[in-house]
Amino acid sequence: MLYGIAAATAALFLTAVLAALLRSLALRLGPRLGPRLGPGFGLVERRRLRRVPLLGGLAVVAGTGIVAGAGDWSGVAPLGADGGGLLLAGIAVGALGLVTDVRAVPLAVRLLVVAGAAAWTVPYGELGPALAVPAVGWIVFVTFAFASLDHADGVMGTVAVVTAFALSGCAAAEMMDGLAALLSVLAAALTGFLMQNWPPARIVSGRCGALFTGFVLASAAVLVHTGRGAGVSAGALFALTAVASVDVVLVLVARRRGGHLAHRLRRLGLTSRGATVVVGVASFAGAFVGLMIHLGWLEATAALWVAGGAALVVLGLSLVPGVRAVDARRNPRSAPTCV
Numbered sequence: 001m002l003y004g005i006a007a008a009t010a011a012l013f014l015t016a017v018l019a020a021l022l023r024s025l026a027l028r029l030g031p032r033l034g035p036r037l038g039p040g041f042g043l044v045e046r047r048r049l050r051r052v053p054l055l056g057g058l059a060v061v062a063g064t065g066i067v068a069g070a071g072d073w074s075g076v077a078p079l080g081a082d083g084g085g086l087l088l089a090g091i092a093v094g095a096l097g098l099v100t101d102v103r104a105v106p107l108a109v110r111l112l113v114v115a116g117a118a119a120w121t122v123p124y125g126e127l128g129p130a131l132a133v134p135a136v137g138w139i140v141f142v143t144f145a146f147a148s149l150d151h152a153d154g155v156m157g158t159v160a161v162v163t164a165f166a167l168s169g170c171a172a173a174e175m176m177d178g179l180a181a182l183l184s185v186l187a188a189a190l191t192g193f194l195m196q197n198w199p200p201a202r203i204v205s206g207r208c209g210a211l212f213t214g215f216v217l218a219s220a221a222v223l224v225h226t227g228r229g230a231g232v233s234a235g236a237l238f239a240l241t242a243v244a245s246v247d248v249v250l251v252l253v254a255r256r257r258g259g260h261l262a263h264r265l266r267r268l269g270l271t272s273r274g275a276t277v278v279v280g281v282a283s284f285a286g287a288f289v290g291l292m293i294h295l296g297w298l299e300a301t302a303a304l305w306v307a308g309g310a311a312l313v314v315l316g317l318s319l320v321p322g323v324r325a326v327d328a329r330r331n332p333r334s335a336p337t338c339v
Contacts, residue, residue, distance in 0.1 A: 003076050004181070007067050008188035015063030015192030019056050023196065023203040026053030043102060045204070047153065052201055054101045056193055057209020061094040063189035064216075068182050080178035082123075086219050087182060089117040093143070094212030101206040114140050114215065121219045126226050138237070139218040145244035146214025148251065152262035153201035153272055157194045158280040159243050160213045161187050166240060166287035167217060170224045170294045183220055186213070199272035214244070225294070232293060235303030239290035243283040246310045253318050264320040282313075 026043040044051050068087055071077035079087060096113045099105055118139035124132045149156040164187035171180035190213065196202045205213070221240055225233040238245070247261040259267070265275035286306050292298040 003071065004184060007071055007077065007181070007185055011063050011067040011185045011188035012192040014066065015059050015189040016195045018059035018062055019193055019196040019203050022055040022059055023053045026055045047201070050200065053203045054206035056197055056203040057094065057205040057207070057212060058098060060189050060193050060205060060209040061091060061212050063192060064186050065091055068185045071181060077181045078178055079182055082176065082223050083178035083182045086121050086216060089121050089219070090212050090216040093117050093215040094208050097207035097211035101208055111140065114143050114211070117215065118219060122222060123226050135222050139215065139222060142218035142241050142244060143211055143214040145241065145248045146217070147207055147210040148247050148260065149244055150205055150210040151260040152275065153199035154194060154197050154276040155262050155279050156205060156210055156213070157190050157197050158276055159283040160217065161190045161194065162280060162283045162287050163217050163240055164190065166291045167220050167224060169291050171220065173295055174224055176224065179220055179223060186216060199276055231300040235300035236290040236293040239286045239293060239303045239306045242286035242306050242310050243279060246313055250314050250317055253314060261317065264317040267320050
């Protein structure tokens, strides 16, 4: 108990400090290194006319890895085979994201690397080939769904914190102490990152943090639900990641109109912080249902209510013009050819 509190506090403050230091470093080195390393290099992106560094994800990966690794190395909180392997695979995926942040990496390469990391973490012995392959595909989907959530300040971090806390509860209920410790440290690190990422963001996670976070959460969800009934697993997994799934489906369904979940909420009149809070509340509702299903306090059919709510959200928000669609009407030359 004491270690858990100390680890969470250390991860929170370490990540917050690292994010602040990396922000300063990116703002100083970005303009200097960009011209020397070519047009594809970048440490800073523009969001709503602001220059925002992309290295926040590196702080999340470092904060999580250092604190969780220290607990495992000292023997105070061993991660075990599942937790340790998942952390290493997540760091590899985060490294891929960091490369993608500074240099363009083809989507096929990113898919291949994430799929390989997912295949390494999936427990084939317990799932069997028939379920292991869909599990790998689901991990890849959720990983990139969390990367898609990094479209607005604070959104990805807020959804990830809620999901990590819910999954840590699931892991603790299954007596998977190492995995529960890793998820708790990740949640604390993301909270420290949100101190710099809350709208208006001073730094963003970039692909590094988003891919790392999405991969760890998706893989942990599979590990936690391995061995449970198909209905319970499917219902809990969907509820836990409903918001990320809604964002992806919304973009695919209404791709001509442009814009992600938070963008469309902004078009309804919400502020940046208001949109983030609404997304966070929706994520909490889905994660709570997923946790209750896992604990057996709700039937798996409760996920149908989450699915119905998600369908209504997609249907309603698909009628709301996104940011890109509005910009295209104001300036036809800026209309995107694809989303």
